[in-house]
Each structure stands twice: as structure tokens, then as C-alpha cells.
Amino acid sequence: MSCAIEVRDLGYRYGEGTQALQGVSFAIAVGECVGLIGPNGAGKSTLLLHLNGLLPETGKGEGAVRVGGTPVRTDTLHEVRRKVGLLFQDPNDQLFCPTVFEDVAFGPRQFGLSETEVRERVQQSLAKTGLSGFETRAPHHLSVGEKRRVCLAGVLACDPAILVLDEPTSSLDPKGRRELKELLRQIRITKLIATHDLELVVELCSRVIVLDGGAVVAEGPTVDLLSDEALMLRHSLERPHILRHLHPH
Amino acid sequence: MHIPDGFLDSKTAVATGLLAATGLGVALRQARLHLPPRRVPLLGLAAAFVFAAQMINFPVAGGTSGHLVGGVLAAVLLGPSAAAIVMSAVLIVQCLMFADGGISALGANIFNMGVVGTVGGWAIYYGVSRTVKGLFGCVLAATFAAWCSTVMAAIACAGELATSRTVGWWVALPAMAGIHMLIGLGEGLVTALVLAAIARARPELLQPDAATGPVRSCGVVVVYGVLIALGLALFASPFASSWPDGLDKTAEVLGFKQKAVGPIVPVPVRDYRIAGIHWSVLGTSIAGAAGTLVVFALAWSLARVLVPGAKADNETSPRQAP
Amino acid sequence: MRHDFLDRYSRLHSPIHRLPAVLKLAAALAVVLTVVLLPPSRVVLLGAVSASLLAIAWLSRIPWRFLVRRVILLEPFVLGAAMLALFQPGGWRLFLFLVAKCTLCLLGMVLLSNTTTFSDLLRLLKAARVPALLVTTLSLMYRYLFVLVDETQRMKRARLSRTFTPQRTWAWHTMATVVSQLFIRTSERAERIYAAMCARGWR
Numbered sequence: 001m002s003c004a005i006e007v008r009d010l011g012y013r014y015g016e017g018t019q020a021l022q023g024v025s026f027a028i029a030v031g032e033c034v035g036l037i038g039p040n041g042a043g044k045s046t047l048l049l050h051l052n053g054l055l056p057e058t059g060k061g062e063g064a065v066r067v068g069g070t071p072v073r074t075d076t077l078h079e080v081r082r083k084v085g086l087l088f089q090d091p092n093d094q095l096f097c098p099t100v101f102e103d104v105a106f107g108p109r110q111f112g113l114s115e116t117e118v119r120e121r122v123q124q125s126l127a128k129t130g131l132s133g134f135e136t137r138a139p140h141h142l143s144v145g146e147k148r149r150v151c152l153a154g155v156l157a158c159d160p161a162i163l164v165l166d167e168p169t170s171s172l173d174p175k176g177r178r179e180l181k182e183l184l185r186q187i188r189i190t191k192l193i194a195t196h197d198l199e200l201v202v203e204l205c206s207r208v209i210v211l212d213g214g215a216v217v218a219e220g221p222t223v224d225l226l227s228d229e230a231l232m233l234r235h236s237l238e239r240p241h242i243l244r245h246l247h248p249h
Numbered sequence: 250m251h252i253p254d255g256f257l258d259s260k261t262a263v264a265t266g267l268l269a270a271t272g273l274g275v276a277l278r279q280a281r282l283h284l285p286p287r288r289v290p291l292l293g294l295a296a297a298f299v300f301a302a303q304m305i306n307f308p309v310a311g312g313t314s315g316h317l318v319g320g321v322l323a324a325v326l327l328g329p330s331a332a333a334i335v336m337s338a339v340l341i342v343q344c345l346m347f348a349d350g351g352i353s354a355l356g357a358n359i360f361n362m363g364v365v366g367t368v369g370g371w372a373i374y375y376g377v378s379r380t381v382k383g384l385f386g387c388v389l390a391a392t393f394a395a396w397c398s399t400v401m402a403a404i405a406c407a408g409e410l411a412t413s414r415t416v417g418w419w420v421a422l423p424a425m426a427g428i429h430m431l432i433g434l435g436e437g438l439v440t441a442l443v444l445a446a447i448a449r450a451r452p453e454l455l456q457p458d459a460a461t462g463p464v465r466s467c468g469v470v471v472v473y474g475v476l477i478a479l480g481l482a483l484f485a486s487p488f489a490s491s492w493p494d495g496l497d498k499t500a501e502v503l504g505f506k507q508k509a510v511g512p513i514v515p516v517p518v519r520d521y522r523i524a525g526i527h528w529s530v531l532g533t534s535i536a537g538a539a540g541t542l543v544v545f546a547l548a549w550s551l552a553r554v555l556v557p558g559a560k561a562d563n564e565t566s567p568r569q570a571p
Numbered sequence: 572m573r574h575d576f577l578d579r580y581s582r583l584h585s586p587i588h589r590l591p592a593v594l595k596l597a598a599a600l601a602v603v604l605t606v607v608l609l610p611p612s613r614v615v616l617l618g619a620v621s622a623s624l625l626a627i628a629w630l631s632r633i634p635w636r637f638l639v640r641r642v643i644l645l646e647p648f649v650l651g652a653a654m655l656a657l658f659q660p661g662g663w664r665l666f667l668f669l670v671a672k673c674t675l676c677l678l679g680m681v682l683l684s685n686t687t688t689f690s691d692l693l694r695l696l697k698a699a700r701v702p703a704l705l706v707t708t709l710s711l712m713y714r715y716l717f718v719l720v721d722e723t724q725r726m727k728r729a730r731l732s733r734t735f736t737p738q739r740t741w742a743w744h745t746m747a748t749v750v751s752q753l754f755i756r757t758s759e760r761a762e763r764i765y766a767a768m769c770a771r772g773w774r
Binding site: 251252253254255256257259262273274277280281286287288289290291292293294295296297298300301302304305306307308317326334335337338339341342344345346347348349351352353410415416417420421424438439442443444446447450451454 | 603673683
């Protein structure tokens, strides 16, 4: 299959209130790294939660989502969650075990691997994220950057085919940001990154989807879209500095 | 009210340990059967919440400060079984990590604060809030129940100290119950303020309908009731039956040998004390009852202040179930 | 807010720290049981227990000042409760004995909590067949204690910096609001954690 993620006509309404998403459709090919940008309240996080079946709650869905060819439905959730690794915005929400080892081991254990396999996976994931030796550390002793990397390790330990990240560089200091960026660059699986960090999008993503008011308003190659000042301003974004240097006006 | 190590003798420690284990076991079973999976993390987080809330200082006169215990607050927000688990978790962590409350007294502490205080307090809340409807009823019930739960836990604690012969019961009961009748006022006040604030911001949180199953689990209510009654019988009955000679003992200690007024009801058998109701028991009971009514009245006024336009409010009537 | 107020020294390296957790817990329980069940006449045994505890404290390399401070912090409750014992014939001896017993037990438990990580204790509980729901609750509680205490501090500071009326009049109302906000945020966080658990395959 050439489509890692396929979303067709996705809609979602919060309770009796706002229509958070309407008619969202896009496709992401295997191996692509796509950026999802838009102003606050555009529905980015809501959209991401649909990719591994956390939304919609039973019986409220509109539209269809397929990941790796599998439709996202109540009966396919377990399979979908093996394929999609979701990194949440607040690492504190995702790092819920008393030690780093146990947290990274959580996913593999849930998916039924043997203890030896679990141990191996944990060691590999920690090595990949540059955290070997952190096994016995307690989460509350870690910095935000380290916590984020532990969360990433925890997600990678599940061996997903698709990585979905919600604001991966928020609250990181410049060094932390650089390290994470390098890390993401090295992980060669399909990636969808929702972020305000437009520089990151330029550096990592070949394509970009612009979401505003719950709908896709633009889609295309990163540099082209992000250089379009008018488009950016129209959707409460702006042309990133890195592009001003590349394309001086 | 955390009892340290060394204050309870082995029989009391074992008895309270069994009571606590049973109570907690029942609560865990209830939660396993009725708690929806999405609320499971809430138990752990709520325990952390209670712990954090207990660290907040509420200034009282002259540099001292009071602290929330939170048993009834947890019970109103989460349901009695979940709250019992939460409060027990807090006590366990306080014992193991802080040495706050002895490990040999863990059973007693869990029984007093986690079962008697939390579930007993919830029972009072349930009763009052079913009678007086609406948010007003909820706040009133919670305030009164919080006071009651503090006093009840204190009485149980005093009873355990007395049964262990560590502290004379005629000192333990007045000291513990008396002090906690005052402390309970603070608990009631804070519980009321917090619930009123939550009701203003997120009223739907006051209706934990999904937390526990519907009222058909009467069996659970019975089990909790039996446990609490058993505990009170074991530890509080020394007071009831021994008040008469206790007062004599105090008289002896203090140097007065005079006998106090004889029993109101003539005792058929000299040693059958339970039949003899000494005037002091009657006096204490009347004082206790009066105090309780006063607190109820205070709770009523407080609820009127916190929930304006209260009486007509019938729509937001929180539903509760064991 | 120091993030290690709970178990500051539980990750040191010392002969005591390296012992298996089950041994340390058993030892702590043994100390407590021995001391609690000791009749007032066995002062020598009490002395022996004290000596062993002090030896363990020395081997564990935990700073003296810290241990003393932790024990002293808890003494007021012990003293307060023990004072009630004074109102009995022979009260003084009972009082001193009580205080001695309690202090020893306190020292034992403080040593336990500072030489054993909480996750080790949790593993012990799991092995002892303690119900999974309780273990999960304890685990999450421990993990998020610091997060919530931090949040509380931040909210308190934010509130207090906007309070110009004399502290005490409004303090109760302010603190109650902080507590209510904390609960609301806590339940929202619990929902997010549930989502994160499901995202990694929890059922």
C-alpha cells in the first residue's frame, strides 16, 4: 500500500458545541514527513486523536480514516494502535510509570511481548533516543527535553509504522530542540508533525497541510506554501525566518 | 490523626488491620465491577490531588494553620468506594514514604480515615442530600458530613487508643473528640468552599454517575455498615459501658472519694453495667447531640451563603450511588 | 519546589541501598514489631535495636542532619499523643517509653523510605498479590504527586500575587479556589493519561 494515512471527509463535533472538524480529507504516503500547521483552535490535536481511534467516542464519527490500509473502527483499535505511535503534547501526560524503564516497557508489554523481547525493545529505543543508562531514573527528576525523549522512546518501542507528533518542540530550550530535530531526522518512518514551530516544518517536512477552523485550507510543498506570505497571514501564521533568508523579498 | 507506631497493642492492631483490609477489599471489588476503565487513572490522580490539597495551609489564629483531610470531598466527587481507595492510597504513601502514621497502625489509620471517615461520612452526605435537593442540599450535606466524618474518625481513634490501654479512655475521648469537633468545623468549611467553587466552574463534575453502579448494590451498603458498626462496637463500647467507673476513677485520681449520683435506672445485677445509664453518659450524649444540631445549623447557613437563590434550585440535583 | 522531597536519598549507592527491597521491608517490619511488642522492662533489647538502627543509618551514607530533621519533624505528633498517656498512674514512665518506641520506629521507617525506591516497593506489593487497581493507584499517585504539588505552588503564587487584601481574610477563599482548580485540572489530566495509556495498547 502506498498510503500510510488516508483521511476522507472527516468531521467531528464536541458535545452539542463547536464543529471542530469538517470535511477534512488528505493522504500521506509511506515514508513521507508531513507538517500539520494552523492557528490555535484549528483542530490539529483533535485531528491527530482520530488517527489512532482515541476519537471519536463510540457512535459519533463522521467520515473515514485508514492507517496502513486498516480502517479505524472500534474493532480494529488494537491493530491501529500498533501501527500508529502518537506523541502527546505534554510529556507529563504520557510518562505515567514510576521509572523510565517501566514507562518505555509499557507499550511492548501491552502488546504481549515476552519479558526478554520487552527488555530488548526498551534498550534499543533508549539507545535510539540517546537515553541509554536512564532506565532506573524517575520521571520527576528529568528535564522537559529528557521527558519528551522518553515518551518518544516509549512510542518507538511499540515499533509503529507511522509516527504522529503533537507539538514536539514546545517548551524545549534551543539545545533540546536541536537534539529532538536530529532525532526525528534519523527516524525514517512516515511522520505527521503538528506544530507551531514553522522552522522545524521547513527543516523536516517535505509537504505541509494547513488547517484552519476545522477544515483543510491549503496543502502542498513546504517551501512554496510557507513562502506565500498572504496565505500565512490569512491563517494567523507567518512566513518563517529561515525562508526569508532563502527568498529575500 | 495518624496514629504512630507503638500506640496500639497487638490485638487492636490486628483487629483494625482486618477491618481495614475488609473495607478496602470491598471498595476495590466495587471499583473493579463498576468503575469504567476511563476513570481508573483518576483514582491515582485523585490520590495525588488529595495529598497535594492536604499540604495547603489554611491559616487559623496566631501562626497555626489547618489542613484539609478530604475524605468527604473525595467521596462526593468520586463516590464512596473510589474515595475509600483514594484515601487508603494516600495513607499508605504517607506511612511508607513519610513515616507519617506507623506501619503497625496502618490498619487503624485506614479504618479510621479511609472507612469510617470516608464511607461513613458519605453515608451522612447521601442521607442529607437526598432529603434536601439541589446544589444547596449537596453543599449542606457535604459540609455537615465532613464535620461528622472528622468527629467519627476521632472517636474511632480514641477508642483504639483506649482499648490498647495506651491512653485512658476518659482522657482519650474528650481530648480526641473535643479537639476534632473544632477541627471538623474547618474541614466542613473548606469542603463547602471547594465544592461550591467546583460547582461554579464545572458543575458536571459533581455528578459522578459513571463512577459507580446504581443503587441496586444494597449489599455493599450493608457490608460497609456492618464494618463500621463492628469497629465502633469493638472500640467505642468501652466508653459506653465504662463511663460510670471511669468517672469514679478520675475522682480517685484527683483525690475525691465521693461517689457520684447513682444510676438513673436501678441495676438488677450489680455488675451488669450496660443496663445502668449513668448521668454522665446522658449528659455527654445530650451535649453531643446539641453540638451536632448546632453544626447542622451552621452548615445550613454556610450553604445559603455559598449557593445563592438556593431553595428553588432543583435541576442540578447530584445523583449518588454506592 | 524540590522534586525530591519524598525520597531524596533513595538512589544513593551504599551497602544498604544495594540490598534487595524485600529484605529492607522485612527488616523494617521486624524492627517495628519488636519495638511495639516490647514490654517496658526490656530496656536492654530496646538499646540493642537502637544500636542496630544507628549502624544501618551509618552504613547507608544518608546525611545525619537529614535523618535527624526528618525524625524531629514527626516528633510533635508523637509527643502530643504520648502526652495523653500522662493522665494515668505511672504515666511518666509510660510516656518516656512510648516516645522512645515511637522514635525508633520512625527512624526505621525513615531509613526504609530513603534506602528503597518507591517503584521497588510497588514491585513488592505486586508480587504480594496486592490487587492491581490499588497498585496502579499507588503508582500513578507517586508519579503525579510532584506534578500536582508543583501546580499547587504555582497557582498559590499566582493567586497571592493578585491579592491585596490582608492575607488571612481572603486566604480561605483563595486556597479553596486553588483546591477546586487543582481538582478540575487533575480530572482533565486523568482523561489525557487515559488517552495516552490507550494509545499504547492499554485495555
